[in-house]
Amino acid sequence: MKNRLSLALIVCWGMIWSCTPKDVDPFATIKPDESRFTKISLVEKLNEPMELEVMDNGDVLFIERAGKLKLYEAATGETTVVGELNVYLEHEDGLLGLAKDPNFNQNHWIYLYYAPLDYSPDVNRLSRFEFKENRLDLASEKVILEIPVFRGCCHSGGSIEFDANGLLYLSTGDDTTPFESDNYNPIDERQDRPANVDAQKTSGNTNDLRGAIIRIKPEPDGTYSIPEGNLFPPGTPNTRPEIYVMGNRNPYRISLDQHNGNLFWGEVGPDASVDSARRGPKGHDEINLARKPGFYGWPYFVGNNKPYWKYDFATQESLFEFDPAAPINTSPNNTGLEQLPPAQPALIWYPYDESVEFPMLETGGRNAMAGPVYYREDYDKSDVRFPGYYNGKLFIFDWMRNWVFTVNLTENFEYDTMERFMPSTQFVKPIDMQFAKDGSLYVLEYGTYWRAQNDDSGLYKIEFAPGNRQPVAKASASQRTGAAPLSVRFSSEGSIDFDPQDSLTYSWDFGDGCSEVFDPNPSHTFDSPGSYQVVLTVKDLEGKQANASLEIQVGNERPEVSIQWNGNRSFYFENDEVPYSVQVSDKEDGSIDSDQIDFTIDFIAGGYDLIQAGHQEEQVSVGENFITQAGCKACHAIENESVGPTYRDVSSKYKGQGEAKAYLIDKIRNGGGGVWGERIMPGHTHLPEDQVSQMVDFILGLEDPDFGKEKLPLSGTFKIDPTENSEGYYLIQANYTDQGANGMDPLRGNDQFVLRNPMIKAFTADRFENTAKANANGLNFIRYTEKDSWIAFDQIDLTGIKQLQLWVNPAGIKGVLEIRTGSPEGPILGKTRELQQGNQSGYFPVTVNLQESNEIQDLYFVLRTDSGISIWNTFNLDRILFKR
Numbered sequence: 001m002k003n004r005l006s007l008a009l010i011v012c013w014g015m016i017w018s019c020t021p022k023d024v025d026p027f028a029t030i031k032p033d034e035s036r037f038t039k040i041s042l043v044e045k046l047n048e049p050m051e052l053e054v055m056d057n058g059d060v061l062f063i064e065r066a067g068k069l070k071l072y073e074a075a076t077g078e079t080t081v082v083g084e085l086n087v088y089l090e091h092e093d094g095l096l097g098l099a100k101d102p103n104f105n106q107n108h109w110i111y112l113y114y115a116p117l118d119y120s121p122d123v124n125r126l127s128r129f130e131f132k133e134n135r136l137d138l139a140s141e142k143v144i145l146e147i148p149v150f151r152g153c154c155h156s157g158g159s160i161e162f163d164a165n166g167l168l169y170l171s172t173g174d175d176t177t178p179f180e181s182d183n184y185n186p187i188d189e190r191q192d193r194p195a196n197v198d199a200q201k202t203s204g205n206t207n208d209l210r211g212a213i214i215r216i217k218p219e220p221d222g223t224y225s226i227p228e229g230n231l232f233p234p235g236t237p238n239t240r241p242e243i244y245v246m247g248n249r250n251p252y253r254i255s256l257d258q259h260n261g262n263l264f265w266g267e268v269g270p271d272a273s274v275d276s277a278r279r280g281p282k283g284h285d286e287i288n289l290a291r292k293p294g295f296y297g298w299p300y301f302v303g304n305n306k307p308y309w310k311y312d313f314a315t316q317e318s319l320f321e322f323d324p325a326a327p328i329n330t331s332p333n334n335t336g337l338e339q340l341p342p343a344q345p346a347l348i349w350y351p352y353d354e355s356v357e358f359p360m361l362e363t364g365g366r367n368a369m370a371g372p373v374y375y376r377e378d379y380d381k382s383d384v385r386f387p388g389y390y391n392g393k394l395f396i397f398d399w400m401r402n403w404v405f406t407v408n409l410t411e412n413f414e415y416d417t418m419e420r421f422m423p424s425t426q427f428v429k430p431i432d433m434q435f436a437k438d439g440s441l442y443v444l445e446y447g448t449y450w451r452a453q454n455d456d457s458g459l460y461k462i463e464f465a466p467g468n469r470q471p472v473a474k475a476s477a478s479q480r481t482g483a484a485p486l487s488v489r490f491s492s493e494g495s496i497d498f499d500p501q502d503s504l505t506y507s508w509d510f511g512d513g514c515s516e517v518f519d520p521n522p523s524h525t526f527d528s529p530g531s532y533q534v535v536l537t538v539k540d541l542e543g544k545q546a547n548a549s550l551e552i553q554v555g556n557e558r559p560e561v562s563i564q565w566n567g568n569r570s571f572y573f574e575n576d577e578v579p580y581s582v583q584v585s586d587k588e589d590g591s592i593d594s595d596q597i598d599f600t601i602d603f604i605a606g607g608y609d610l611i612q613a614g615h616q617e618e619q620v621s622v623g624e625n626f627i628t629q630a631g632c633k634a635c636h637a638i639e640n641e642s643v644g645p646t647y648r649d650v651s652s653k654y655k656g657q658g659e660a661k662a663y664l665i666d667k668i669r670n671g672g673g674g675v676w677g678e679r680i681m682p683g684h685t686h687l688p689e690d691q692v693s694q695m696v697d698f699i700l701g702l703e704d705p706d707f708g709k710e711k712l713p714l715s716g717t718f719k720i721d722p723t724e725n726s727e728g729y730y731l732i733q734a735n736y737t738d739q740g741a742n743g744m745d746p747l748r749g750n751d752q753f754v755l756r757n758p759m760i761k762a763f764t765a766d767r768f769e770n771t772a773k774a775n776a777n778g779l780n781f782i783r784y785t786e787k788d789s790w791i792a793f794d795q796i797d798l799t800g801i802k803q804l805q806l807w808v809n810p811a812g813i814k815g816v817l818e819i820r821t822g823s824p825e826g827p828i829l830g831k832t833r834e835l836q837q838g839n840q841s842g843y844f845p846v847t848v849n850l851q852e853s854n855e856i857q858d859l860y861f862v863l864r865t866d867s868g869i870s871i872w873n874t875f876n877l878d879r880i881l882f883k884r
Contacts, residue, residue: 025376027387027466034422035472035498036465039443043072043079044458048451051098051159052444052459054436056105060459061131062432062444063112065094069136072459079459083129083136088115088151092173093124096158101128101218102166108132111144111218113158113170122151124158126170128222142222145170145242147209150196153177155211155250159265164258167227168218169244171251171265174203174211174298179671183271183683184279185299185308189331199299203247204329206232206239206336211298213251213265213290215244231293231341238336247296247343251288253369253432255394258378262413263290264347264394266368269302273352273685278318280308285368286346287396291413295341300327303349304357347415348396348407360418362401371395371404371433378435384463385439395421397430399446404430428456440464449637468540471497471504473548475536480550481747483557483587485527492520495538495548502540509535511552529555529742555742557587559749563599563734569856570797571882572730572755574722581715582734584749588741599712599734605690605727622731623698626691630684638702645676651702661708664696665689720755730755758882762861765791769824774876779843784813784875790824790862791877798829798853805881806861807843810835813875815865819848821857829853835875843878 027036048065055061058074061082069083087094097113104110110131115124123146130140149156155173162168176186176199188197195201203211216224231246232239245263254265270283284303288296300322301307309318322328324343329336350361350368374390393406396418404421429446436442441462447454474494479486490508497504506520511532517524526532532552539545560583567578582599584592602622627647635644654660669692671683684692697708720730735750762782763773770789771782782791806817814836820826830848863875 025388025466027389028391029389031389031419032387032464033498034424036469037422037425038463038465038470039422039425040461040463042077042459042461043070045453045455046070046447046457046459047453048094049431049444049446049457049459050094050096051432052434052442053098053100053110054434054442055100056437058436058438060442061098061100061110062459063095063098065089065096067095067114069095069098069112071134073134080134082131082134083138085112085114085138086117088117088122090151091153092156093149093151096124096156097126097160097170099160099162099168100131102162104131110136111160111168113160115149115156122149123147124149124156124172126160128218144218144222144224145214145216147172149175149210152194152196153179154196155268157248157251159252159254161254161256163256163261165227165261166217167215168224169213169215169254169256169263171213171248171254172210173250173252174199174248176202176211176299178270179673181311181313182279183273183283184276184311185270185302187299187308187311187331188313189333190314198331198333199249200329200331201333201335203249203298204300204327204331204340205334206243206246206340207334208336209240209242211248212243212246213248213254213263214240214242216242229293231295244293245288245290245296247298247300247340249298252367252399253371255370255372257373257394259373259375260413261291262373264288264370264373264396266370266396266398267296267298267346268367269349278309279311280321281306282351284346284349284351285366285398287348287368287370287394287407288344289347289409289413290344294344295327296346297324297327297343300324301343304345305343348418358418360420361398361405362403365400367399367401369397369399369431371397372435374435376439379439380437382438382440383467384465386435386441386464387466395433395441397427397433399429399431402427402429404433422462428454436461450635452637468502468542468544469498470544471495471502471538471540471546473536473538473546475534475548475550477534477550477552481553481556481558481744484529484554484742485525486552486554487523487525488552489523490521490534490536490550492536492538495520495536497538497540499540502542504538504540507537507539509537511535526552526554529744531744553744556738556740556744556747558747559584559586559589559736559738561597561734561736561749561751563732563751563753565732565753568755568797568799568801569753570756570795571758571801572720573758573884574720576720577717578720579717582751584734584736586736586738586749589738592736594714597714597734597736599714600709600732601712601718602731602733603721603723604729604731605688621698623694623696623701626687626695627698630687630691630695632695635681644681647699648702651699651704654700655703660700661693661696664699665692668692668695727757729757759879760793760882761879762791762877765861766794767792772874779878781809781876781878784815784863784877787865788824788862790860792824792858792860794858795856796859796882797856798850798859800854800884801882802850802852803883804830804848804850805883806832806846806848807878807880808832808835808846809843809876809878811874811876812836813865813867815863815867815875817846817848817877818860818862818864819850820860820862821853821855822860823858824860824862826860829859843876 050063052062060072067085067087068081071082072079093115095114099111101109108130109128113126126145128142130137157171157173159171176196180197186199202208217227218224226234226241231243234241250268251265265288267286269285272283275282305324307321310320327340350358354363373394376388379385397404405418406421407418408416410416431446432444443460447457476491478489508517510524534550536548562583564581638647671681701707733752737746737748740746763780768791770786774783818831819829830850832846
């Protein structure tokens, strides 16, 4: 009886939508699995999308920076241009902000913030328009507010939101160049300097609307009034009463909690990558919260009020650190008050490198933005409404790091916790998000490259499924290319339905006119050359379905490339001389010119995980990998023009110039401008010079394929150079691209492997079970936290490896480390003696003799112990040395 009851409870939980009353939210307090969310593509290939508004009927208005207002119609799935403004499009200006009136269904008003073209003086303009019958009426424009700007560089803000009382909030940037101040705080007070080098003129100025979030009440006649409770009451000398918060650098995306009026925004911070003892802190991005009017620090403070120095640009002297309790603006460019309100710290702040306070936000480029605060009760009781688990949580996102987090606040609206939202889902530079009337979330994504029309930009809808979930289709093929006739084994492995009571049906369309096949793992022969789109459809019992597709190219066999390496293929050993040869064959090409075979051995001075080898058709470019990791592709593409020159153009410009490499290394590390236009590239002094060197090799090699490459013979002996860089590794690659055949494109064949130092850190393992990465006393190591816990390294070549030396700290545990292959219970290669701390302190080496093996195996390090393990009592492993 007990077992039957347990089974009934399991079935009920699996069918919770039918066992639970309809209005009960089973996920009010339980975090839903990511599988309950589905991201649906609505529109793709947009041209710099900026902000969106979801209408009550599911239609979506959104703007593109170049001036277009577009409408996605839910009923038809079509997207059309429904209005267009002539905008000034240089630098960061254009059509920036969009909001619909709170009473849109009655008055049909929308608000746009944009930079008008051919208008003097230079201004950014907030206007109201009528939007009727799905068209923007340009003649209906009511100019509400114009903000004088300097058309010279940076930081335009432009986000528009309404609160529950019908008050309009507009964010504005500081209109100040960061580059003239070495990416620290721009407070250059010298005479005869450009008008945009001193943010004390804007963000720190109580009498200027730039670098602020303004709050006004739009009136029916197109004017506006000042609501009570702004930072400066009307009539206060040398102030603007529109200001709600000031001291902002670039508040690019704002949001309002409609339940309590809390204002949130993401602050795009400065670019300095290191703290300066006499200038101030390195750059941080911020998520800010204002419960009332205030001054938020820029250009005197950043993050949690980290102070900058008062710096005299004329004498290059640092005079004093600013005081967040009593900031002053003594700049001759200031037209407002000298004494500013006390500076308010950020809610969340993070630099380029790892954040001490918020390490979960990762590292790299940064561009913080604030999304909505969710309350389930505000939306219709629909099948796709987000659950109550997210009640009161703030959604934040980062345009550069491509993540979305939810933030939980305390009862006093202080930071409490945060967690990644849909961590396995790809977001490509999210730039705006909004919940629709049905409780689903719409996300606008900008795409990879800055100031470009990106194929991977788009409008997406995220739906929640409290009940039956959409299945996931996965399709794979034994081969994707080959000569005709081509026999291919297909697999649906990985396809899944997350609902335990469901089963899936499968159907395959091979794209060649043959009948549909319902086998989950069929084989099929393509008789004629051509390109075939193969589609797998999986369907659950309730009719929900998902598709996955593959392209099969028939008519050209991929070249076979292999590196015969007469040595270990996982580790290098100093002073070894390894015989090798490269073998290449191609079915269609026949005889192959050795000059067409590319064989390289590169030593990468850096962490082992910096470069990952690709697949058989890919060649890893070390320099391009470093470019991608540094975030440079946000401004530069290889072929398509973005905000900066293409790498192809740079390569062409400097081709054949002997000093080009040194010049470009200096330009990347120290920054500069004037060669490709007025825009200045910030410096990248945080990047190691050898990485920048390899980045330049890649760029110059686009037009000169042999640049920076050492021509290696296809057979010979390679000597491993002695090196003190234990983090470095060798990347060994050979590839050949054939000539194509039967109308099919050329194909690349590739063989590659990585040789790492035989001394490896335990925390770099590929997989972990009941272990924890720890950091103490300057060491990164592994804690075994349960009996039979393990770590695993994938595909280790054991050829010639006879011993392991392990650095262990058993602490209070008495145990044995077993080395097994294939699985934690697989064949045992060796094990330590029984270990315990004894009289030794810290880590000590233990030698393990291995059974001889010449195979490439997954290697498991498994702890066997009868001792009790607790948070205070763990078995620790620091590093492993593979010895011959």
